[in-house]
Amino acid sequence: MLKRGKKDENDSPSDTNLTMSERITPSTPKPSAAQGKTIIGENIAIEGSIRGEENLVIEGSLKGNIQMEKHNFTVGSRGRVDGEIRAQNVSISGELKGNITALGKVEITKDADFYGEIKAKSISVEDGAYFKGMIELDREPHRKSSEVVKPASPSGLETVKAPTSKPFDAKKET
């Protein structure tokens, strides 16, 4: 079941255009305190694509694509999503299998399990997340070097001296 915030009470049905076949579980949905966003509860399973003009939170399961370039998409800690995501910002605390295109930021918390590709302006990832994917960020210019990789000398390991109590700039031992 979709839970909508007060802000949406006067919205037309087309504001959140859902094309989906819903399989609603018998559990009674919990009341939502959300405003300006739609929450799909943890006992809801959806198959189908979703286009939206407001923020969306998935706590249930969704198999389908999300398209909401001007709004934020969140997979809650109990949420499971299998599909392509296009949104302004994306936050993942549950499971997401699929590719993300975010105009803004992608946030992956320590409870997340992500598998897919991410194209975004920026990304934050907490230690501990399950993460298997490809990342392409908007890149800043980087400096080029003229160094060339050559095979090692027969002597093998080079020793670099470093202080033991603070950061250092390594120097080759002569």
Place this chain on the structure above:
Amino acid sequence: MVNAVLHQHNDSETESSPVSYTSEILELFITSLQRRRDPQILDVGPVCEENIRFFAQQLKRLYVCDMFRRLDRELRADREPAGVWVHLDYAPSIFDGIQLWDFCDHLDDTQVKRLAELCHTMLKPEALLMLTAFEERTRVLPLNAFVTQTDYQINFRHQAHLKLPWHCRHNRALMSSLAGFNHIKSFQYRNGLREFLFKKYN
């Protein structure tokens, strides 16, 4: 001859981080890859936001596969560590570089050889493989994430959710495990870290 000494971490051990350092090998690794066209790199983890940002800004495409986390899950479930290799199911000759960090330190000799085989398959000809290893005298933490900062400075961060065994290997053992690669350069640091850069044969 390949030989490793297994150390199980004792939670009662006094924990202190080794000092941060500036990685010569990482700079060589990155600058070499930047000269390639649309380079693709694989980072096997641990998942670390700073590293993701660093690599993704430096190179065209960054692949991350959190092998540390997945190995930890296999071991906690009393499953064979070999089960973790299903996650390195990438196409052959797809990467220009693979960053292993100290993943080899958490594998026995058999698994290190398997990892080397997989890396060899996943790397393009003349692609680069970077790895790090701790010396026994300095290994006091159960596990550190290598946290890359600007100018190739590397700090450490303890990742408490990971509890992995540690296998101490001498340089010769590491070289032997990666005999399928050309050894390009190695550095040894006062903080007890050793870094290695290898290149895949043509």
